[in-house]
Amino acid sequence: MDYETLFTILPKEPKKWSLEDVSSWLNFVGLQQLQTTFTQNSIDGSCLELIEENDLIEDLGITNKIVRKKLMHWLKTGLKEYASHIKSTTFEDRRYEKMEQENATLENTESAQPQYGQINISHDMMTNYLKNNEMFSQQFQQPLCEIENKPQFQKKQQTGILIEQDLEKFVSKVQNELIIQPTEGPQTNFYCIKESGGKIGRHSSNQILILEESISRFHAEVIFQNEEFYIKDIGSTTGTFIKVETKQLLQIGMVVELGSNQFEIQQVNVNGSNIDVVMAIIEGPNTPEKHVINLTTQKSVTTVGRKQTADLTFSEDHHLSNIHAKICLIDGRAYLEDMGSTNGSWLRLSREGQPSQLYPLQNQTVFKIGTTSTYLCKRTSQLVADRSHENSCIICIENDRDALYMPCKHNTACLKCSKNLKDCPICRTKIQDIIRIYKN
Template identity: 45%
Template sequence: MDYESLYKLIPKEPKKWLTQDVISWLQFIGLGQMEQKFVECSIDGAVLEDLTEKDLDEELGITQRIIKRKLLNWVNHGLKEYNEYIKQMKMPNLNNKKQQDEDFTIQKNIANSQFEQMLIENHENNGNDQFTSSVVRQEEQAIKQEIPGFNKFEHQLILQPIEGQQSNFYCVREAGAKIGRHSSNQILILEENISRFHAEIIFQDSMFALKDIGSTTGTFIKILKSLTLIQGMLIELGSNQFSVQKLDLLDNGGIEISLFVVEGPNLEDTIIFQLNKDKPSVALGRKSTVDISFPEDHHLSNQHAKFYLVDQTVTIEDHGSTNGSWMRLSGEGKMSNLFYLDPNEEIIIRIGTTNQYICQQNKMKVNEISGENLCIICVERERDCLILPCKHNATCLKCSKNLALCPFCRVKIQETIRIYKN
């Protein structure tokens, strides 16, 4: 199994794969024809790792023995081996010169690219005096970069659209960005479901954080893993939004949960249920056989989510639903607290009712002296290009058209996308 090529395509653990990553994996192993079935069942990485032969038969309707054998071989062996491969890729190896510090590699590639461009330009201009002067300036710049204070790390947050009318990538730097429909916002979304001043991204304590600034339709975080419920929290499941009103500890060690519908077709309904050692989980969905059923809500999956009793706390987990389970940062018209975006976790946010973005963070070493936002090739235009699959931002869109490899990491370029910076 070619794990090296798979790593270039999907450089993360299978359990963190989104459904779109699973589709890329299917195409990689030559089973792209299975895409529709996997999308219909919302198969993400966590579900993929637990697939059984029975699931392939009954849930996905796969009857061909060869295809089942190939899928099960990957599920039972390939994904586990790929997990180990990723761990090895992340382990530092001081004896291997190919795995030097990334910052040094980045700076070296930048210097090489700029120097090669300078040679080409000066050769075309045939100006020896100008060439000598440029070399001197290059040497001076290199000396300055060795002086403490001339270099710094800058964090960047890239918002990758996955759903909604928006198709623009956005790059948010440490200065932060405001999101909304008003023209003064750095991230402008001209849709009716977006408030004039909707949300804000700030950089604080070396991390990016998201905040709702009083929007009407809300700012949401997708529940990709388990989420511990607290009183007052807002959860969206299907068409309804629930407020966690009560979490009462019972004498038998269980907990009574009270959920109040604050928005949706079941407005002002109250759902009360208990979790204890005899019944440690409760399922919610559209199917009539689940514990809490909303059969008329077509935005719910059959078994959409589950509530669990864990060490005298209540957690919620999405169970591979089509539309997802979401936490809303604040109620309508109210300003929320900061929600910190962990750079080590896969995070999907939603602005308003439809606009979903994957949050990708990186840390770049930039030159404080000048030109940190300029294309490293032409050194004239802004870096407005995102290179895929590595997601580096090194050049302008025009210069990227002439590249085969990323100038930072040397990975083969599959696609280039224009991004908008704050």
């Protein structure tokens, strides 16, 4: 991303952009066709950081997946990095101006040297003063390396080693956090997982503690690597599940939960344009039934539910909806799709007692620990300038940020300081409730 060129067009932070600035930015990134849509919806810089992918589809009508990916990459990563770039550039300019003022003061002092006898300062004192200032000036003017004497390098040549060291201390970095919000089950605590990750289980040493008999002592783990959060099961008994929100490709060895039963995909046989999916119930009231789903070009959909009209019926399973899910043939592959069921369709990460592979946790991903504890993930990123206070309350600068404001879900202050707040300090949304969060 060419932040230098963008700076010449829009030399201010993205959150301060007007409607015209947003149109200029869309033109810069090659998405001119969206300028009218963004203008009609009054999307300025303050709205950009709040846009989610669902908003692009439902509110803005952007159906092109490539365009959505490009936009989300800019909204979630590019604009934050550009804001950091602006801060570092502005900081360097101010340091340079300060150096010019110091040099001007030094020149004025040197011109005053012949007149030192007119005031009550000894010759030796004035000599030492000028010598020290000369050494100080030379230290600042020492170049970092030999570079071409071009105009764009002159400012960096004059700042010197000390200014570069100061910049290293203050240049912002992005701090990623994962807010885990309980949605179903007996749990009510919010958790904030940082880049160091956290473990989930019944043992008191876990960062996310769930005191239920169905939860293993060390059940699952959240890991941050390659700029993404992941979850993995670490050999639990009752399993770790991901809610199926979109079409899920069925593969051999995969375990899916529909209602009270868990199905293992044992075979996926491709016969020309037809597919046979063999599913065995490995856990639940219908164990050990086995079902073969035949998908053809003439009948490409098989429904699963409690209602008798479903192709695969479990009438006694009250955790199933009437038409709970469907297995469909798309482009020569078999997919599972939830049909808006009450209890959802779930992908189990691994079988009982076996550790799983890493599964990425995106914004709004829903996962389930065991049989009842369901959580919603909210991915957040913030710029941190002073690493020693990156998690401190912005009001008292002493306590950790352990208060979450509802409904905006911002986390900027401690619980003690937040009690006196009526509006969120970030977005000015009226605070309806304050929830304590437990950080790892």
